[in-house]
Amino acid sequence: MAFAxxxxxxxxxxxxxxxxxxKWYRARNSGLDFIxxxxxxxxxxxxxxAYQYIFDSVRMMQEGYxxxxxxxxxxxxxxxxxxxxxxxxxxxxxxxxxxxxxxFSEAVSRSLQVDYxxxxxxxxxxxxxxxxxxxxxxxxxxxxxxxxxxxVAAFNDAIPAKEHEWVTIPATETIMQIVCCxxxxxxxxAPLCRDPDYxxxxxxxxxxxxxxxxxxxxxxxILKPLAGRLFTNxxxxxxxxxxxxxxxxxxxRSMLEKYGDDWDEKPNDFLMWLMSEAKGDETSAAxxxxxxxxxxxxxxxxSSMSFSHALYHLAANPEFVQPLREEVESVVASEGWTxxxxxxxxKADSFMRESQRYNGIGLINLERYVLKPFTFSNGVTVPAGxxxxxxxxxxxxxxxxxxxxDTFDPWRFVNMRQEAGEITKHQMVSTTNEFLAFGHGRHxxxxxxxxxxxxxxxxxxxxxxxxxxxxxxxxxxxxxxxGNACIPGTANLMFKLRCSPSVPVAxxx
Numbered sequence: 001m002a003f004a005x006x007x008x009x010x011x012x013x014x015x016x017x018x019x020x021x022x023k024w025y026r027a028r029n030s031g032l033d034f035i036x037x038x039x040x041x042x043x044x045x046x047x048x049x050a051y052q053y054i055f056d057s058v059r060m061m062q063e064g065y066x067x068x069x070x071x072x073x074x075x076x077x078x079x080x081x082x083x084x085x086x087x088x089x090x091x092x093x094x095x096x097x098x099x100x101x102x103x104f105s106e107a108v109s110r111s112l113q114v115d116y117x118x119x120x121x122x123x124x125x126x127x128x129x130x131x132x133x134x135x136x137x138x139x140x141x142x143x144x145x146x147x148x149x150x151x152v153a154a155f156n157d158a159i160p161a162k163e164h165e166w167v168t169i170p171a172t173e174t175i176m177q178i179v180c181c182x183x184x185x186x187x188x189x190a191p192l193c194r195d196p197d198y199x200x201x202x203x204x205x206x207x208x209x210x211x212x213x214x215x216x217x218x219x220x221x222i223l224k225p226l227a228g229r230l231f232t233n234x235x236x237x238x239x240x241x242x243x244x245x246x247x248x249x250x251x252x253r254s255m256l257e258k259y260g261d262d263w264d265e266k267p268n269d270f271l272m273w274l275m276s277e278a279k280g281d282e283t284s285a286a287x288x289x290x291x292x293x294x295x296x297x298x299x300x301x302x303s304s305m306s307f308s309h310a311l312y313h314l315a316a317n318p319e320f321v322q323p324l325r326e327e328v329e330s331v332v333a334s335e336g337w338t339x340x341x342x343x344x345x346x347k348a349d350s351f352m353r354e355s356q357r358y359n360g361i362g363l364i365n366l367e368r369y370v371l372k373p374f375t376f377s378n379g380v381t382v383p384a385g386x387x388x389x390x391x392x393x394x395x396x397x398x399x400x401x402x403x404x405x406d407t408f409d410p411w412r413f414v415n416m417r418q419e420a421g422e423i424t425k426h427q428m429v430s431t432t433n434e435f436l437a438f439g440h441g442r443h444x445x446x447x448x449x450x451x452x453x454x455x456x457x458x459x460x461x462x463x464x465x466x467x468x469x470x471x472x473x474x475x476x477x478x479x480x481x482x483g484n485a486c487i488p489g490t491a492n493l494m495f496k497l498r499c500s501p502s503v504p505v506a507x508x509x
Contacts, residue, residue, distance in 0.1 A: 038064040046076035065394035095441035102368035113216040116228025135273040141339040150185035154178040176304040202296040241289035308488040309359040350414035356437040365392040392436035401434040
């Protein structure tokens with residue numbers, strides 16, 4: 001010990017050990033003893049529960065919901081505790097709380113370690129959110145022809161189907177390719193949206209962020225900058241994105257200088273909107289590339305998982321196909337392939353919403369970081385520094401809110417919309433205290449209107465263009481849960497072109 005303390009490295013090592021022990025003690029004794037625990041409450045044994053949750057999260061979350069419904073419980077994570085709200089009133093409490101008390105951005109920053117995985121500028125100046133809420137949502141009708149054109153091209157490229165012959169494809173990988181191309185037609189335009197390297201970059205970026213955040217969260221705050229440099233490839237991804245985007249950005253700026261802001265062929269895409277809104281350092285190609293990668297991270301993988309689930313339900317239940325086809329045929333015959341047509345596809349909307357309810361993409365939602373002591377409506381106060389959330393998965397499977405909740409009912413929400421005063425409450429983009437797939441309140445997913453249109457357009461195209469089934473001998477693959485995340489199981493799907501669909505499936509040239 002004397003030798004260790006005589007060395008500067010030894011002193012630093014001892015101080016670091018003391019720091020880690022102090023952080024551990026404070027994290028495991030964080031003033032939450034009065035809240036019941038699922039798993040071990042003991043500071044040391046709670047680490048066992050934290051590891052169990054990674055692989056047994058559905059059972060543990062459901063156990064907490066069943067035991068403490070209408071109240072709160074806590075669960076250990078490897079780096080801290082999380083307090084889970086189970087009651088509808090508590091959902092409303094979190095939804096209504098001001099941002100200076102319950103912080104959404106701080107919860108995201110801590111969960112994804114944004115400073116090290118995507119850059120603090122994205123979190124500190126989230127101007128892209130206002131672009132999503134304004135330009136993207138406002139332009140849904142005008143951009144839909146591009147969405148439609150790209151998804152047709154993406155399906156044709158990814159699935160070389162024939163009329164009288166089945167073709168087998170790996171479902172999740174193929175769907176991600178299609179969603180990536182379709183989404184990026186609106187994010188960056190053609191032809192970049194079809195570039196294989198650009199597409200692979202966006203997939204890898206998400207893996208890097210999730211993996212990097214998981215590793216960095218295992219380190220004390222003092223070591224997180226070092227861990228961020230050692231265990232993330234984000235800056236390399238940014239530079240790779242710049243290689244693709246910088247020539248486009250330069251060309252567009254040149255056209256702006258030459259023809260002004262209203263040039264005839266000015267792109268109507270997310271990159272152009274970002275270029276118009278960016279100020280100062282945010283105008284650099286690297287900063288714009290970082291935003292585009294962030295948008296892809298938020299959009300592509302959630303939509304891919306949602307559509308994978310929906311397509312599995314379609315393949316497993318061929319009796320659902322004909323009602324969807326009849327609806328799409330009728331609507332497209334009168335409205336064409338338009339955003340207005342999507343708004344009248346009530347069964348397709350219900351099908352996608354039910355798939356979100358039944359599967360979801362995670363077990364929790366409305367995650368917040370407590371900045372000031374917060375008191376729920378039941379009188380329970382949680383201290384500052386606490387992570388709180390809502391148990392969305394058990395709510396979605398609760399018989400109190402959804403009769404026969406363990407059954408996939410594709411027309412559940414279209415039937416609910418027929419009740420008086422319920423026509424808008426149960427559409428896909430609507431959020432309620434009982435439906436949390438997109439979050440709820442002012443921090444609900446701002447891109448859900450684009451996502452819903454895209455997902456319904458994908459579903460409509462599939463039912464009009466293909467017959468779909470699982471590979472022989474296979475069935476609906478079980479979802480895999482890793483911690484809070486729900487990941488669609490892997491499966492091969494078989495596609496065959498329909499013979500002579502009664503409405504055109506492609507946009508005429």
